[in-house]
Amino acid sequence: MEIKAKVHxxxxxxxxxxxxxxxxxxxxxxxxxAKHCMEGVDEEFVRKLGRPSVMGHCIVAGKNxxxxxxxxxxxxxxxxxxxxxxxxxxxxxxxxxxxxNIGLPILESKRGSRRIDSGDEILVDLSKGKITNLSKxxxxxxxxxxxxxxxxxxxxxxxKYAREELKSQGVS
Amino acid sequence: MGMxxxxxxxxxxxxxxxxxxxxxxxxxxxxALGNDVTAPLAIEEFRKAGGTKVFDPExxxxxxxxxxxxxxxxxxxxxxxxxxxxxxxxxxxxxEVGKAGIEHALLPEEGVVLPGDLVIGADSxxxxxxxxxxxxxxxxxxxxxxxxxxxxxxxxxxxxxKFVYKGKLNxxxxxxxxxxxxxxxIGVDGALYKVxxxxxxxxxxxxxxxxxxxxxxxxEAGAKSGxxxxxxETIEYIEARAERPYEIIHGERGARYTxxxxxxxxxxxxxxxxxPLPSNTxxxxxxxxxxxxxxxxxxxxxxxxxxxxxxxxxxxxxxVHPRVRLIIIPATQRVYREALxxxxxxxxxxxxxxxxxxxxxxxxxxxxGVLAEGERAIATTNRNFVGRMGHSKAEIYLSNPAIAAASAxxxxxxxxxxx
Numbered sequence: 001m002e003i004k005a006k007v008h009x010x011x012x013x014x015x016x017x018x019x020x021x022x023x024x025x026x027x028x029x030x031x032x033x034a035k036h037c038m039e040g041v042d043e044e045f046v047r048k049l050g051r052p053s054v055m056g057h058c059i060v061a062g063k064n065x066x067x068x069x070x071x072x073x074x075x076x077x078x079x080x081x082x083x084x085x086x087x088x089x090x091x092x093x094x095x096x097x098x099x100x101n102i103g104l105p106i107l108e109s110k111r112g113s114r115r116i117d118s119g120d121e122i123l124v125d126l127s128k129g130k131i132t133n134l135s136k137x138x139x140x141x142x143x144x145x146x147x148x149x150x151x152x153x154x155x156x157x158x159x160k161y162a163r164e165e166l167k168s169q170g171v172s
Numbered sequence: 173m174g175m176x177x178x179x180x181x182x183x184x185x186x187x188x189x190x191x192x193x194x195x196x197x198x199x200x201x202x203x204a205l206g207n208d209v210t211a212p213l214a215i216e217e218f219r220k221a222g223g224t225k226v227f228d229p230e231x232x233x234x235x236x237x238x239x240x241x242x243x244x245x246x247x248x249x250x251x252x253x254x255x256x257x258x259x260x261x262x263x264x265x266x267x268e269v270g271k272a273g274i275e276h277a278l279l280p281e282e283g284v285v286l287p288g289d290l291v292i293g294a295d296s297x298x299x300x301x302x303x304x305x306x307x308x309x310x311x312x313x314x315x316x317x318x319x320x321x322x323x324x325x326x327x328x329x330x331x332x333x334k335f336v337y338k339g340k341l342n343x344x345x346x347x348x349x350x351x352x353x354x355x356x357x358i359g360v361d362g363a364l365y366k367v368x369x370x371x372x373x374x375x376x377x378x379x380x381x382x383x384x385x386x387x388x389x390x391x392e393a394g395a396k397s398g399x400x401x402x403x404x405e406t407i408e409y410i411e412a413r414a415e416r417p418y419e420i421i422h423g424e425r426g427a428r429y430t431x432x433x434x435x436x437x438x439x440x441x442x443x444x445x446x447x448p449l450p451s452n453t454x455x456x457x458x459x460x461x462x463x464x465x466x467x468x469x470x471x472x473x474x475x476x477x478x479x480x481x482x483x484x485x486x487x488x489x490x491x492v493h494p495r496v497r498l499i500i501i502p503a504t505q506r507v508y509r510e511a512l513x514x515x516x517x518x519x520x521x522x523x524x525x526x527x528x529x530x531x532x533x534x535x536x537x538x539x540x541g542v543l544a545e546g547e548r549a550i551a552t553t554n555r556n557f558v559g560r561m562g563h564s565k566a567e568i569y570l571s572n573p574a575i576a577a578a579s580a581x582x583x584x585x586x587x588x589x590x591x
Contacts, residue, residue, distance in 0.1 A: 013360055013449060017557045021564075022536040025209045026239055026246035028216070040559050064361035064394060068557060069536075070296040072213055072312040093365050093396055094296055098312035148196040148326070158314050159221040162322065 001126045003084045003105070004134075005058035008048065009118040012062035014041060016095070019066065019074040033073050034080035049082055056084040058124065060116045063088070066095025075099040085124055087131065089113035100149055101158040107131065112140035174424025176332040178367040178399050181307040181421055185290040193331040193430075201231070202306075203285055204319040205293035207275055208236040210312070212253045214294055217317035226261050227323035233265040233284060234258050235275040238532045243539035273504025273530040276300040276388060276472035280380075281504055283413030287402045288421045292316070292325050297472050297554065299390045302367075303383035304410065305402035305421060310391060330396045331430040332367040337374035339438035344588055346482075347382025348474060348552070348572040350374070351389040352443035353435070356453030364394035366430065369423075374437045375400060380409045381478035388473045389554050392450040444585060445570035447556045456575060456587045463495075466549040467580035468561075469573050470501025470528070471535045474552035477502075477510045479573040484516040486577040486588045487523040493583030498525035499541040501533060525580070537562045550579045 018040035020033055027033065038045035038059075049057050059065075059078065065088035066074060075098045078086065085105040099106045105126055112131045116122060120135040129142040145153065155161035175183060175190065183191040185199035206214050211234055218226075226232045234254045239247035258266030265284060272278065276297050279285045287305035291298060294316040301308035311325065319325050337350060355362070368390045375383070383400050390398030400406075402420045410418065441455035469475070469483050480502060492498045500520050502508040508530060511517050520527050533540035535553040543549055543566035551561065556568035569585060578588040 015555075015557045017555075017560050021559050022538065025536070025538075026244060026250060028213045028250070040557075040564065064364065067360060067394060068296065068555060070210060070294055070298075070310040070312055072210070072294075072314060076213075090361065090364060092361070092394060094310050094312060094391075097315060101312060101314035101318075146196060146328070158318050158326075159217060162318055163221065 003056055003124040003126065005056040005084055005122055005124065007058050007060050007116055007118055007120045007122055008045065009116065010041065010059060010061040013064045013067055014061050015068035016066060016071050016074045017068055020071065020077045025071060025073060028073060030076045030080035033077040037077040037081035046081060057082055058122060059083055059086045060113060061086070061088040062113055063090050065091050067092035070094045072098045072102065075102055075104045079104045087112050087116070100152055103153070103157040108143035109140045115140065173428045174426040176369060176427040176429060177305065177401055177421060177423040178307050178332055178369065178397065179329060180423060181288060181290060182327060182329055184421070191329045193329050195329045196326065197329060198324050198326050199290055200323055201292050201319055201325050202289040203231055203233055203291045204316055205233045205235070205275060205279070205291065205295065205298060206316050207238055207295055208240060208247065208250045208254055209238045210294035210316065212250045213313035214316035214320065215253055215257050217314055218320050221317065221321060223321045226320045229262045230264045231323070232261070232263055232320055233279065234263060235267045235272055235278060236269065237272055237274050238536060239538045240272065240531055241269050241529060271505060273507070274472045274475055274532055277475055277503030277507065280304060280384060281413065281506055283410070283415045286414055286416065286418035287406060287410060288419040292319055296391045297388050299395065299397040300384050300388040300472060302387040302390065302397045302399035303380065305400065305406055307397060307399065309397045330365055330367045332369050333363055333431045333433065334369050334371060334429040336372035336432065336434045337370065337437050338372050338434060339374065339436040341374060341437050342441060344442050344574045345440055346572045347378055347385040349440060349443045350437065351386040352445055352450065352453050352570065353440050355389065355393045355451050356443065358393055360392060360449050360451045361394040363390065366395055368393065368395045368398045370398060370400050376403060379478055380405060381476045385473055389450070392554060442572055442575050442587060444575065445556055447567045447569065448558045450554065450556060450570060459585050462569065462585040463548065463583060464550045464579055464585060465495065465547045466497045466499065466541060466543065467576045468499050468534050468541055468549060468551040468553060469576050470503060471532065471553040472503065473554045474573050475501055475503030475507065477507050479552065480507065480511045480516050483573045483577040484519040486574055487525070487581065488519050490523055490581045490591070492524035492580045495583050496580050498580040499528060499534065500525050501528045501540065502530055504530050534561050536560065550576050550585055552576050
């Protein structure tokens with residue numbers, strides 16, 4: 001699967017309060033959450049995404065993206081806001097799980113995280129694990145997912161994976 | 173090579189003799205926890221996946237604690253989802269307002285989480301229970317839904333970093349200071365994906381309250397969990413409250429550690445974390461003049477009776493500075509009652525503090541002390557991220573309860589020695 005996207009760049013240690021401030025945690029409807037995506041660090045972010053178009057959107061960040069709380073509201077807000085993938089040097093572990101579990105593509109790429117700038121256009125090949133920076137004419141390697149994680153991603157999330165597993169075991 | 177305690181607990185729960193760091197496992201869990209923020213999503217996912225009955229109504233724990241007593245209609249509706257689900261499923265561990273408290277103070281106190289357990293919670297501070305010699309970690313709502321359905325969870329077996337605390341604790345230095353110092357040393361991603369095992373002679377002398385505080389903040393260094401091997405102190409604490417049998421598990425001889433870090437505690441002063449990261453620590457002697465508008469003593473990190481005792485010791489016979497609001501939040505009903513019995517609440521009220529019902533409240537900017545633009549707070553909580561306690565232009569400084577209480581009196585961040 002290929003994603004063509006415009007980049008929105010963030011720094012290190014973007015925490016879950018940046019992604020979806022706690023004051024919105026009295027709701028869990030992804031559509032409502034998406035209206036406040038990244039509000040803690042950039043109040044204009046959702047406006048910048050604009051209307052959905054052919055060109056998708058991608059968040060590129062530094063180290064430890066998604067640190068802080070366990071709120072799944074964070075990757076849900078990002079996914080629902082129309083961001084098709086997140087690239088970072090590293091991810092906080094609960095955010096990493098949550099993104100995999102809900103089917104938000106995330107990619108670890110140290111060089112990508114450092115070289116890609118806001119406004120760059122990139123092409124992400126999820127199956128090959130390759131990022132091409134169309135603006136800078138560069139390619140970046142992606143840390144491949146372990147096979148177990150890949151299975152969850154391919155199934156479209158943890159619960160879909162669980163259903164397939166149950167089916168294959170003859171339980172339904 | 174032997175297994176460290178975290179690896180050994182994980183091996184036991186997936187029916188293997190041995191596990192190695194990096195291996196993916198699906199393990200049986202002892203307790204699955206959710207709260208009023210994360211459980212509504214999990215319950216929805218549970219139903220969407222066709223769930224009708226949880227795997228074990230005695231092992232699924234729901235604690236409405238974040239925005240409770242409900243701060244607004246939407247929060248009330250989220251609590252209603254938990255309440256209805258708990259009734260429908262016949263959950264034995266649903267804690268209504270009046271019985272509830274902050275989940276990570278409540279569950280150890282009630283003997284619900286025990287040594288040797290594998291615990292997951294849809295709350296990042298679930299790592300607190302490592303202090304009991306359990307393997308406990310925060311997960312998301314979908315993980316919780318999966319656990320409620322199957323009684324299982326997937327893990328990548330983490331590497332363990334061993335932290336050895338030697339020397340003698342200085343006056344007013346607590347478990348909170350040791351963990352802030354450690355996070356200051358290794359950074360907010362210094363233990364990413366790893367387990368922080370706390371050990372050494374100083375840890376052996378720490379109270380359970382201090383140990384719970386240390387493990388609680390392991391996640392602030394990016395860790396999967398914090399853990400402390402059980403000893404006599406643990407067993408004494410557990411024996412008084414365990415609601416089911418448990419097994420004490422120790423690490424093996426020659427256990428593998430990815431790193432071993434030693435600290436000489438004799439050199440550690442009380443610590444203050446400057447905004448916006450818990451790793452921005454400074455010793456109290458180098459804080460300078462930081463005036464505060466509010467002081468908060470409470471949270472899953474420092475809302476236990478020991479924390480209130482030390483606060484009362486400092487506040488006794490003193491008055492909160494006229495420019496400061498001091499908010500004290502006992503973490504559970506038991507803590508509240510004990511504080512009442514010991515006369516601590518009277519000391520707080522005489523000093524001019526307000527005492528709240530148990531809740532996470534201001535720690536996540538929910539209610540009971542949200543900050544306005546430009547305001548500054550000292551708090552015994554765990555995160556000082558931008559906007560965490562209210563306005564994005566408010567500042568949060570983290571400390572232990574003694575420093576927070578002294579600061580409330582002084583009107584600026586201060587050691588009790590300065591009063």
